[in-house]
Amino acid sequence: MATTLGQEFGIRRVYDATPKKGAGVSLRLSDRQVELGTREFDLYEKVSERVPGIRSQKEVAAELGMDQAGLGRLLAALQSAGLVYRADAVPATLSGIELHTLFNKILPSWLDEAFSHPFWERMTSGKGSRRMYSGWLIELYHYTRNANRHMPLSCAYAHEKAIKNMRAKHYAEEWNHYHYFLKALKALGFSEDSVIKSVPLPMSLALSNFMRQAARDDILAYSICSAVLEGTTVDRGAYNPYYETCAKLYDLPAESIAPIYAHLDLDVQYQHSDLFLDILGKVDSIPAARAGHILDYGHQLIEHIWLWTDSIEKYYGVESNPMPRPAFSKLLD
Ligand SMILES: [Fe+2]
Known part of the structure; x- marks a missing residue:
């Protein structure tokens, strides 16, 4: 059975999401502030809803209308922004x-x-x-x-x-x-x-x-x-x-x-x-x-x-x- 997205990734806790003046949203985490554009925030929301689910990366990519490589790039970008972490990076x-x-x-x-x-x-x-x-x-x-x-x-x-x-x-x-x-x-x-x-x-x-x-x-x-x-x-x-x-x-x-x-x-x-x-x-x-x-x-x-x-x-x-x-x-x- 394919690994689910939730087995591979985790979403960090967001304490506050404030809409920015022009466009986009500012997210407050325990150790950082992350600024996202409107489209990025929309994608982030879609991914963060699906990460705890039981679907595989391939299925989620299809749902979001992108290919697996595209979803991989999105996850990597969210990971480097500090919003997403890899489950295998968490010490046992x-x-x-x-x-x-x-x-x-x-x-x-x-x-x-x-x-x-x-x-x-x-x-x-x-x-x-x-x-x-x-x-x-x-x-x-x-x-x-x-x-x-x-x-x-x-x-x-x-x-x-x-x-x-x-x-x-x-x-x-x-x-x-x-x-x-x-x-x-x-x-x-x-x-x-x-x-x-x-x-x-x-x-x-x-x-x-x-x-x-x-x-x-x-x-x-x-x-x-x-x-x-x-x-x-x-x-x-x-x-x-x-x-x-x-x-x-x-x-x-x-x-x-x-x-x-x-x-x-x-x-x-x-x-x-x-x-x-x-x-x-x-x-x-x-x-x-x-x-x-x-x-x-x-x-x-x-x-x-x-x-x-x-x-x-x-x-x-x-x-x-x-x-x-x-x-x-x-x-x-
Ligand atoms: Fe006391």
């Missing part, structure tokens, strides 16, 4: 450290994608509200409290003793951090009881259940997700302006921001951002398929964060929605 295995290097290279593109949600621009440009800021904090409280549902699970599912220990230590250091958010919410005027008894948004639960799913599937998949989340908090320079701008714009009391800084500083002090490297340092060899699977989890987490932000903006953006969300009540509902 990676060391844990090599996977970490790859992760560090991709992480900025992932974080850009996660924070590309209009919510962030809205909040920092003054088009948000104290209500929306507080809503986001309530959901962060729930997500952090739910760490008690996925972190111990990740220890249970880790096979390797050293990794199990590292996951357990991380859990011991993180388990009660939701108190920082509770403290901040109290300073914003919410009663402790109303926050503790509130119900998270479905997407907040989905986010923590996704972590549970990762924990069951592969401890390295779980660890990459955990590292992505830590990656959102390590850079003081990146998160301070958000809180400071919101404090000014929405008149937030200093006591509501202080616990958040205390929490971020504690996580930095624990050096949680180094945990993924420490864990991968214990893994000698990872088959390419497993490495792909792990990276895919990391990217899926980014999509969950985007959807989570979206659901926060939608729910708390409606003034009449109860806040915090109360549990079901026989009397009220």
